[in-house]
Amino acid sequence: MKGTWFKAVVFALVMLLGLGVAQKLTFWHYWDGANGQALQALIERYQKDNPGVSIEAVFVPGSELLTKLQTAITARQTPTMAISDLVAMPLLTRSGALAPLDDYIRQGTLNLADYFAGPLVYGVFQGRRYSLPVSASNLGLFWNKNLFRQAGLDPNRPPRNWDELLSFARQIKERTGKWGIELFTQGGEGTTWQTQVYFWGAGAEFLNANNTAPAFNSAQGVRALQFLVDLVQKEKVATVAPWGLFGRGEAAMVMDGSWMTQFFPQQVNFELGAAAFPFAPGGRAATNMGGEQVFIFQSSEAATVRAAWNFIQWFSSTPVQVEWNRNTGFLPVRRSVASDPAYRAWVGNARPLMRPFVDSMAVARPRPPVTRYPQISDIFARYVQEALLGRLSPQDALNRAAQEITPLLR
Amino acid sequence: MNGVRRLRASSEQPHRGRTPSEWGPALIFLLPSIAVLGTFNFYPALYSLYLSLFEWNGLNPQRTFVGLENYARLIGSGEFWNALRVTLVYAAGVTLTALLLGVGVAVLLNQPIRGRAFYRVLYFLPVITPTVATGVVWKYLFDPTQGVINRGLGGVGIVGPSWLSDPAWALAAVILVGIWKRVGFNMVVYLAALQSIPKTYYEAAAIDGASPWQQFRYITLPLLAPTTFFLVVTALIDAFQVFDLVYVMTAGGPLTATDVMGYYLYRYGFRYSELGFASAIAYVMFALIFVVTVLQFRFSRGGGQVDR
């Protein structure tokens, strides 16, 4: 009897508090610097327009976010919502700790068809969607116009395919003594995700269609890796060295991320150009894609999940995303943002270097959403290194990589 | 050499007479430490021993019991043996060199020479310097074309390797930085220990006509033995777990040239989210270090004379 009474009183109190006091949400993210400030500004505006909700954004360094989420999930101390690098999404969706979003999406105002196809590959498990993309980045070509000029090349004309890439690189090596192009040779995901762009550009696939077996050791894959090995071993227009040659003016071209349109201009002392990354003759335009996804944790309080969803829906709406992308330099995840006149005008005026990256979103491909991707990526990168160092032929390197990776895809 | 003889008498002979067991005072002296270590070290360690019998990614609600399979997989993997080999080379390369340099610097900086405090700070800076800065600068020093090291070698007609990108040289480079970081640490511990040597020993030896080298050899070194023992044991424990330097300089590469145990563990525990397997790695590491440490205690008869 007493227990029932007690529960009723507590229940009444909770209801009163719930009506009177703001709904408190916590949001873990790793957006530092200007990105973090942009998020905070949006949150403050949202809180002003929605007096019933208060959102505490907590910064967690990106490299530790997954560990932090592991402990939080194990101890049931999760925040209301969080973001993650898309590569970790397959692990997170299988944790059983995330709230499925399908019902909210169906009843809400977001149109999934407006999203670029690439990022939407993540966040789905057993037919249900647990996360939405909120930011994107991709890879493109940067070139050093000063070195192009010195080498007698048109400084405003980037290479359009691999043949041109090679002939430009040769001319630069010949005339200036500098490296034609810098490759990321330090291994790990840095090597893998750059190499994937060459593979896709040659028409190769990384894994098979349902992500159950490696596909990179195809004829097209071997051709792509052979091209990279030739740049180093045969043509000697690239080298196996620590990253940073391009920034110091020691290499004329480099593949790097859209975010560098923000950093390079402040850090290098030469004139920069940026373009979509060239692909193999007879291949296809392709780039790799990064970014973050947002998700909500399951909670016994349906109202909390609902309140978090309302914020995410607002945050993902086209006008807010236009502002978000302008303030952060992240690439749009929605077509309506990429084609928004105000956004395009901003890119044209304030960030001309970024235009090729925005346009490349249409051909940006996701890395396979498999749980063991980080390990697969390390193995793949190690065999790319073996080939670049001339210790294995491209065919052997890729076959051995495939052999080690196959059991991880079961 | 009265001083030397006296010293032998005081620290190498067993205590006069057997002291009675003192479990009462010992309990009071040890209880707080045991309570904290028990709760926050022993228990978690046993828990992770238990986890090493499972396949678990740290996120899934289900853990799959696999028995000793993680250990079998470990022993059967080339990666493990490579990591063990790399770690042993690293430990061997760093421990002794840093010990000798450390005791040398400490003895010098224990003399009343000008600028002593200043030198002490500078030699300790590697221990204090944030790892990011350490990584950036050493990577630059090792740069194949721009770096000071290869320019210096070029000056004497040697074409230096591309250190951190060359599987044959990367580990040597990491060892060099490991020594660089360890010397200051050893210096501080030695400096503290040098203060416990009574001046009277040196005075007596000087009266007996002992040279500075003899004094160092027959007074300083033997009296520093427990400290040296401490430094060797902890250096090996730290070297077995080295991670930071590898993380900022080479990320275990090129290929697997610098994939030390600490980095191998990090890859599986943090990057690949294989917590069960990572726990198995940790326990194999533990077993190895433990055996090495026990052997050191055996070899040095307890690392200094305790009452029996």
Added chain:
Amino acid sequence: MGVDRLIAKWKVGLRLSVVHLLLMAGAFLSAMPFLWMLTTSLKPEPALYQPPLLLPTHFEWENYVKAWAAAPFPRFFLNSTIMTAGIVLAQTLLSAMAGYAFARMRFPGRDVLFFLVLGTMMIPFPVTLIPSFLVVNWLGWIDTYNALIIPRAVSAFAIFLFRQYFLTIPRELEEAAWIDGAGRFTLFFRIILPLSTPVIAASAIFSFLFAWNDFLWPLLVTNSTEMRTVQVGLAMFQGQYGVFWTLLTAAATIVTLPAIVAFLAAQKQFIAGITNTGLKD
């Protein structure tokens, strides 16, 4: 006689200057990364791709202002100070006591216990993270100073350091008092501890560095920005996408300064110790 003395003086002088030359070379090598950090923090931004160690052409003090404003550093410093003070005090006192028991007392199971203590240093930290976190969570300490301090209040490393140091202290020093009937507490607090300032200083500086530089544990057991420490603040400058090196090095310099001050204070103690006690022949 005058000439002899002159030659002797000259010889000493030469030896000293050679020693200084060697010491200076080593000191420069040791200080290089730190100097790079310092000079970079005072440069304008295109710093990364300049050759390091060059003096800045003009001083960008603005970097420090910007770095300080980029994170709630006053609060982070307060938290780090409380956490570090707690850990240093607890580790020094408790480890000295335990080290003394292991060095001088005789009781059953001593060696086994000592190896268990040492064993805790040999378990790689990453695999005990989740279980340690679960304990702290079970105690309800998440987001409190308890979680930052108590699990690290004892250090096996310091216990071992103290034990080894106590073994170097001649036993005669205690024996007189022992015979006069002094108990273990008196011996420890009145005789041993006063003789141990150098090792207390050494242990304290290591405890300080451990606590002040610790990053992962404080990050895991705190959830609110108000409870975060300086190292988390520093991590905000190592961006996911790119790094502004001038700001990162400015922040790193600010965060490292207390460690240098702590070391300066500690190293002063490496001149006293037993040397000054009237140990009788």
